[in-house]
Amino acid sequence: MMADFHYSTDADGVATITWDVPGRTMNILRIEGFIELGNCINAAMSDDNVRGIVITSGKGSFSGGMDLAGFEELTRLGFRESPGAVLEQMMGIHRLLRGLETGGKAANEFEGRKPVVAAIPGTAVGIGFELPLACHRIICADKPDVGIGLPEIKVGLFPGAGGTTRLIRKLGLAAAGPWLFKGTLADPRTALSSGLVDEVVEPDRLLESARKWVLEASEDDLIKPWDRKGYRIPGGTPYDREGFESFVGAPVMINSRTFGVYPAAKACLSAIYEGSLVPFDAAIKIEARWFTSLLMEPSTASMIRTVFTDRKALGKGVRRPAGIEAQRIARLGVVGAGMMGAGIAQVAAKAGMDVVLLDRDQDRANGGKERVAGMLERQAGRGGSSREAVRETLSRIRPSSVLSDLRGCELVIEAVFEDPKVKTGVIAEVAACAGSDCVIASNTSTLPINGLAKAALHAGNFLGMHFFSPVDRMMLVEIIRGSGTGDKAVARAIDFVRAIRKVPIIVNDARFFYANRCIIPYLNEGIRMVGEGVSPALVENAAKLMGMPVGPLQLVDETSIDLAANIAAATKSALGNDYADGDVDRIIDFLVKKGRLGRKVGAGFYEYGPKGKRVGLWPGLAAEFRPLSPQPDIEEVKNRLLLIQVLEAVRSLEEGVLTDVREGDVGAVLGWGLAVWAGGPFSWLDMIGAAAAAELSHELSACHGPRFKAPRLLLTKAANGEKFTAGGATRSAGA
């Protein structure tokens, strides 16, 4: 059997534990590996010939952290057995790491300890950094593009292998806070100046430096500050003058950033606060208890699955049609050098593709390239990339107004004005001049792909690609397969999205595809409530308290009121008598008549300052739409804003627009931030249970209309007690 950890000793009595998980480019800690690590440590501690230990990696990096599948296993253990079983697992980890920290002796025994050094050749994150934190010294190879830190919070966890307790005791709350609550990673030199690590050395001197330290370490070097008499946490504790302010500020900042829907930050802060009032070993137990409580939350497993496991799988192209060889895009054509076109050109050029950026005339095309230059320079200014890299990226973009320059492109994405006539004109022109093998994609958020496909010469090579704005920051691309789109075109689109390091989801063609099919009703429901007399502030705040990153009224203002009016008009003409949003149009029409077209004109649902800064909601709304008294309960407002989207997601699945639940969850989370805390709409449904969701939608439809009627698929799942996701966690599980 291949081992994850290797153990060796040398003539000087230095034991080296080398982490090298077979078949992987990066080490992750598996349950089995953990046992091996324990055996290695025990071997070293119990061998009288061993003077000290170096823990390092056989790879260019140290570790990517815990095997997240292991966490899922832990949560299952919790639900199957008891929280006590999870706690015991965590305490096992703590005992091992504490044994390292005390050099194999008792915490109050300072003689005869064995020095333990972590020699980190590269990336060390999560438990891959918590293990080094338990060592007596952390020595890092000096490589600039390496990340060190504790990013657990990003997947809904917090460092639960002592990382929280140790970092707080090393740095204090104010200094440790950003690493724990933002999950920021540091390069080795930043890690050194921030006090995360102790020493940074040339990569080829890493092991030599580590061995040297082991052999020269004094007894005093092996006592952690928190094991010394009179130790105080840097920056103070909650009940002393020095620490009071940070400990008052932390819950405020976390509460107002997480809106009460992300339990991990609160659990982490509780571990910190309670831990700061007791000695180290009690603090570790407290940390383990809070970590256990987090693993017992159904939302934790769901969030890990969507944000990490499924997102990674989709990003690797798990939904790519089988049997088609990898499609490399060396040359990309982008037609339309506006904001979206420039954004697409930017990310493609950054990924090493040659880009032809085409517009009606050379000036416009040049303008698009300048826009890219501006965006890249702003990024570089923030430390995103070097000037050299910016120049190189820009050199790959060739602005042009000549259609024939598109020849030789493997993929052409048109991002011209969102109007079927304009788009079909451009598609036909591109199809006529590009080769028959070229895949043509329309970047559209709302126009039916099958309608546009008629303009393409080869419908098999035509599809939709819905990029989100701003393109460089938004991770999702919705690929829309028309009824005539071929597998090869889909595979090429996926390969392109992978190349620009974004995550593709594949949906079938239907009105508004998947994302906008859910987002537009969300906006409409918010607008509708304003018309009903619900306080606009309540609408916006309820959205945030439900976990949405942006309230519906703010979002409409940003995408513009006239766009909402145009979409409504188009929908109305397409649906005829089935159109059900007349009550929304009343409010939109009112704003249009007042010239309040949104942020772009400095007036919409909100008022704006001279620099486009939101000043506040427009008081004219309350004058026009008489405020309800009393106002509805916030839970009702939240439920309306949530269900209106979730039910639409279920309908998308029922109608075959979505064909994979993972895409539904990952798409909603990355695309518009719906129920991130629960792992997306389908995971949320599984969490509360289909029956409860059906009941909720029944209540809402009775009060607010048939748009809340439960789709058949939801009723079926409710009747059969089935879940949407594979392995979705339910609150009642294990009960």
Next chain:
Amino acid sequence: MPNAYVYDAIRSPRGRRNGSLREVSAVRLSAMMIDAVLERSGIGTDCVEDVIWGNVTQVGEQGGCLARAAVLLSGLDDGVPGVSVNRFCASGLEAVNLAANQIRAGDGESYIAGGVEMMSRVPMGSDGTPYAVDPQLAMGTHFVPQGIGADIIATEFGFSREQCDRYAMESQKRAATAWNEGRFSGSIVPVKDHNGILILGTDEHIRPETCMQALAGLEPSFRTIGESMPGFDRVAIMKYPHLERIEHVHHPGNSSGIVDGAAAVLIGSDGFGRMTEARPRARVRSCARVGSDPTIMLTGPVPAARTALERAGMTIDDIDVFEINEAFSAVPLRFMQAFDLDTDRVNVNGGAIAMGHPLGATGAMILGTALDELERSDGETALIALCVGGGMGVATIIERVSGTK
């Protein structure tokens, strides 16, 4: 059920922060109040069942059951025990209520109740508290400091900065008039040193010259912590999501003053009067204590008053005199709004905005002020209520005992 009577109520003058009373210890000022009660009533030093003493910041010289320490330093016999109580800003009134209810339950014949707070000497908050720092508690209750709570009241119930300032100015004016007319002279116990030399004889915090223009120039105290660091307003809005923003209207000029002071009330039964020849001044009709929303924190007086009225079988119109502690302008303004009261029945002799709010003592102080006013204006009933940190409220209704008893 036996009746509980107020036999006497006295108070020290209130020393402004770091002012004249800074040199007086909490235990000494407490003992002084106890001794004044003994002297005025002429009761024996052994006929008090217990001393129930309100005090908020129970640490250092105010720590370790200050009530018993005060007994030992006073003229009371060592056989009288003592208990410190903490209901934050209503501690002084809570002490009175506890004493009254002991008597109504037939447990003892007389109590000295009251309280002390030497805020110059033992800073507010120096005893430590989990409300703001324990994440489970602070995040769960959407904790914001009291001042932000007061600003939420102003925003939620529509009190403008101008209204709050006008209220504050009126408090100053009324307090000045009350002093000028000698309305407090029957209850003030001048603070003297052990040589008998006067240290302070009048309230030191009043600023009768206060005008609207001067008040308008003051910066809101809670805007920075509300809007930027650490941003309490965002937390407040999570709890009050129909509000778009919190209007920051409170400042030192329309909030209660931080002062030093103490007060004592002699509570006794029917029989106590017969035994000692002391004469009761008022009967305790009812009392109440409630929990209310901890985020807005200071709306407790309204439900506490409702409960007290209900228990007394009275309506708001049956009350002649109101003392509603002026923690912040918005608190009495909200009380008057909720019960649709005219300002001429509420805090007619000014309040804590003008004279200051020695946390543990105020409740007992304003009970005495209400009683004095009943006697001066020949009223029958008074309602005393205070808002309380953590989201609580305490109220008491007293009724004047007229004629000979």
